[in-house]
Each structure stands twice: as structure tokens, then as C-alpha cells.
Amino acid sequence: MPDGVRVHYREELERLEESALGGLDMVSIALGRTMEAVEHQDVELAQVVIADDDRIDGRYLEVHQSLITLLATQSPVATDLRLISALLHVLKSIERMGDQCVNVCKVIPLSGSEAPVDPEMVKLILTMGEFTRPLISQSKRAFEERDVEMARDLVRRDDAVDELNRECFRLALQIGDEVDQREWAMTMLLAARAIERVADNAVDIGEQVAFVVTGLFREFEDASHPS
Amino acid sequence: MLTEQMPKIEVRPEFQSSPASEAKEKVFELKGIDVSYSGVPAVKGISMEIGRNEVTAMIGPSGCGKSTLLRCLNRMNDLIPTAEVEGELLYRGEDLYGPNVDPVQVRKLIGMVFQKPNPFPKSIYDNVAFGPRILGRKDGLDETVEKALRGAALWEEAKDRLGDNAFGLSGGQQQRLCIARCIAVEPDVILMDEPCSALDPISTGKIEDLMIELKEQFSIVIVTHNMQQAARVSDRTAFLMTELDATENTRWGRLVEYDVTEQVFTNPSDKRTEDYVSGKVG
Numbered sequence: 001m002p003d004g005v006r007v008h009y010r011e012e013l014e015r016l017e018e019s020a021l022g023g024l025d026m027v028s029i030a031l032g033r034t035m036e037a038v039e040h041q042d043v044e045l046a047q048v049v050i051a052d053d054d055r056i057d058g059r060y061l062e063v064h065q066s067l068i069t070l071l072a073t074q075s076p077v078a079t080d081l082r083l084i085s086a087l088l089h090v091l092k093s094i095e096r097m098g099d100q101c102v103n104v105c106k107v108i109p110l111s112g113s114e115a116p117v118d119p120e121m122v123k124l125i126l127t128m129g130e131f132t133r134p135l136i137s138q139s140k141r142a143f144e145e146r147d148v149e150m151a152r153d154l155v156r157r158d159d160a161v162d163e164l165n166r167e168c169f170r171l172a173l174q175i176g177d178e179v180d181q182r183e184w185a186m187t188m189l190l191a192a193r194a195i196e197r198v199a200d201n202a203v204d205i206g207e208q209v210a211f212v213v214t215g216l217f218r219e220f221e222d223a224s225h226p227s
Numbered sequence: 228m229l230t231e232q233m234p235k236i237e238v239r240p241e242f243q244s245s246p247a248s249e250a251k252e253k254v255f256e257l258k259g260i261d262v263s264y265s266g267v268p269a270v271k272g273i274s275m276e277i278g279r280n281e282v283t284a285m286i287g288p289s290g291c292g293k294s295t296l297l298r299c300l301n302r303m304n305d306l307i308p309t310a311e312v313e314g315e316l317l318y319r320g321e322d323l324y325g326p327n328v329d330p331v332q333v334r335k336l337i338g339m340v341f342q343k344p345n346p347f348p349k350s351i352y353d354n355v356a357f358g359p360r361i362l363g364r365k366d367g368l369d370e371t372v373e374k375a376l377r378g379a380a381l382w383e384e385a386k387d388r389l390g391d392n393a394f395g396l397s398g399g400q401q402q403r404l405c406i407a408r409c410i411a412v413e414p415d416v417i418l419m420d421e422p423c424s425a426l427d428p429i430s431t432g433k434i435e436d437l438m439i440e441l442k443e444q445f446s447i448v449i450v451t452h453n454m455q456q457a458a459r460v461s462d463r464t465a466f467l468m469t470e471l472d473a474t475e476n477t478r479w480g481r482l483v484e485y486d487v488t489e490q491v492f493t494n495p496s497d498k499r500t501e502d503y504v505s506g507k508v509g
Contacts, residue, residue, distance in 0.1 A: 005506055005507065005508065006506045006507070009506070010507075075455055076505065077454070077458070077492045077493070077504045077505050078492060078493065078494065078495055078500075078501045078504055078505045079501060079505065080505045081492075081493060082493070082494070215493065215494030
């Protein structure tokens, strides 16, 4: 229990942080299932991920509303204000990550039930998923521990995911001239792109960590100004 | 301009607006101010500059010396025989506590509004005209009264009842009357000691709007317990807190942080400010 005055307010803020960051665990599970669905072309599992996204959206709405109530009733300032502002951003990122998993799951039926046209491309996408899940947990830990260095390290790990995405693109270009093959490759590119965005959202959460700690918002990396 | 020898009083140079980004002209400079009552320190080592045409807020827990410090700025502490002020306090570059400075003149230039509205048991008109009459003004009193009441956003409510007793006004109106009385003598600075603590939210809102309007003409220093009020109205905020000696028997106020208000309430540089403004300590 927090010491000092305004104990209930502090407890509520702690609870909301825990609840918001808990959304990242939900996203991590959704991404794990999404990858499994991609690997096995499992349309039923993909449907489960799509249905479960309502839970992530529900978490977003619930915590968002409670944070607005805290803003309206408790007049938070200083670190508390920055924390609430950051949590509102983090919630949005979590909601987007959930949507990206849904985007991948929606294209799984489009990839058909035949064996993959290019198993190498599927393998790359699965590797992107393997790389992205630790990014999600690292963004959560960096936020919980207010560790800016750990948050900054997300950029390095995201670069690896970006590189895999580019590799997918290169493979898609070489896929062949058949319409079916090209359609499959386009579908897989959409999936790769969605996972790449999940990793970007983890970096966005890292930027919010830096904002909570330093009071300054700076993008770690900007698409228009790459480091 | 504070000395008796000077025949003509420069009340207030013409206000010139300047962009917010420009450094503000200083109205007060405090250098190592210590105040004590009967040898017991109340505040120690206060050094800060107060900008012209700004609202400067002083916040801090009870007993941290905010009001003591405020009262130094127009020598109100002179009225307490045991009070002693050390250090250097410059008003527009002149020593406010210099040997030839007339405290009455100081209080004319640097007016004060108190926590509880304190109108005189006179008519609304006579309350506002009181200061100018004391200063020997006879001509243009009506205009002066109207200008001051307009300045204090009370004219519309009071213009048809100027002869009524001031005690018939509501608390919020009485406080605005006190502000009108203060500005009727055309001061340079207005000091406000918790001016809204006895008022309801509507009256508080009116006084706060008024402060923002008045700073165009005057420099305002406000002591408040209401941190959101400091955040709403002030340009700069000073946070004071109490410090104890080794025996923990004596306590005095110290300036912990003084910065642009936005900075104090979004990203204070001192942990103690952070704890106070976010309500972690009382």
C-alpha cells in the first residue's frame, strides 16, 4: 500500500498501470496464437484470435475511461500526469497491436489450404513473430521498471524485425509469374507488414517510458529521419 | 522614487506589452532574505526575482513562510515590532528597506489584498475613493472610482448601488471591491494573500479571470494553498517548504524551487516539489 496521503488515488493509479500493461500480456498471447495459425494454416485458431481481440479492446476502453476519471477528479500533476498521459498512449498502442494480430489472422484463409508456395517466406514470418514477442515483454518490463536504456534497446531489436520484413519483400519479388503465386506472396507480405507494425508499437511504448522518466518526448527513431 | 525627498512620485511607467518569449523586466529582486520574529527564524536565505506584469505564485505547506515572505514585499512586517528582515530586497533596483524609504509610500505602490475580504464600514463608493482621498485627490474621483470598479470587474454589479454599504455585497463582490480599492491608488504591484480561500468556485473563477486581466497593468504576487489555482493563473511558481534544525525544535521556510509554472506542474526538478504538488506529502 502506498505511503503518505491520497492513498486511494495512488492505489487506483497503480492498479490502472498494472491493468494497462496487462494488455501487453494479452497481445503477446494473441501474437503467439497468430504465429501458430500462420504456421499450420489453422483457420479455426485464427478465428479464436479474432474473437479474443474484443477482450483487448475491452481492456482498452475500461482503463481509458478510468484514467479519464482520474484526470477529471484528482487533478494529477508532475510524474502522475506524465504517467497518465503515457498510459493513454500505451493503451492505444496495445489496441493497435491486437488489431494487427487480427489483420494477420484475417488473411490466413486467403493463403489457402495448399502447401505454402514458398516455405522460406513462411519461415521468415514465423521468425519475425519469434523476434517480436520478446519485444512486447521487454516494452512492458521497461515501463514497469522505468528503464530508459531498456526502452531504447527496443529500437535495436526492432531493426532486426524490419530487416526480416524487407527480406520477405525480396522473396515476394522473386515468387514467379503465376497469379496464384503472386496472390499468395501478397497475402504473406500483408502478414509480415502487420507483424512489423506490432514491433513498431513496442518501440512506441518505449518512447513513452522515456517521457515518463525524463518529461521530454522524443521519438527514438522516425521513419522520415532514420537514425 | 520611494524616498520622501522625492517630490513627484512615478507611480507606474506606461505598460508596454512584450512577447512572452522575451525575458521579463524584474520588479523585485530578493537576495538572501531572512525574516525572523523575536529572533526565531521564519524564512531563511530566500533569493529570487519577480517579473513585471506577471503573476507569481507562492505555494507550500502551512508554516513555510509564504505569507511572511509576501509581507516583506511591501514592508507589512514593519507593523510587527518583533519582526526583523535581513538580506537585500530591491524593488525596481532600489533597496526597499533603505534608510530613506517611506513605508507608507511603499504600501501605496505595492498594494495588498487579504484572505478575508475587509471592506471598510462605508459605502461602495467611499471604499474605493478612500485611498485617493487620503492621497489628497479631490478632482475626478467619480472617474477614478468607476475605473477601479471596472478594473475589478465589479462596475456592472455595483454601478446602481454605489451609495449602499459595502457589507451588503456578497463575499466575492466584497473581495473584488477590495481589489478595486487597491487599484484605485494606481499601485505598481498587487500582493494577494490567499485571496480566494473564503470564496465559492464562481467568485474564485471571477477573481482568477481578473488576475489574468490585471497583470497587463500590474505585477501580481499571490500566496495560495490551492495548487490548481497557482497552476491556472500564475506565470511562475515558487515552492517553499519548512526546514528543521538539528534539534527539530526550530523550523523555518526555504525556497525549494522557483520556475515557470508549467515546468513546476509537469516536470518539477526537485523531488520535494514533485511530492508536494502531486499530494504525496501534506
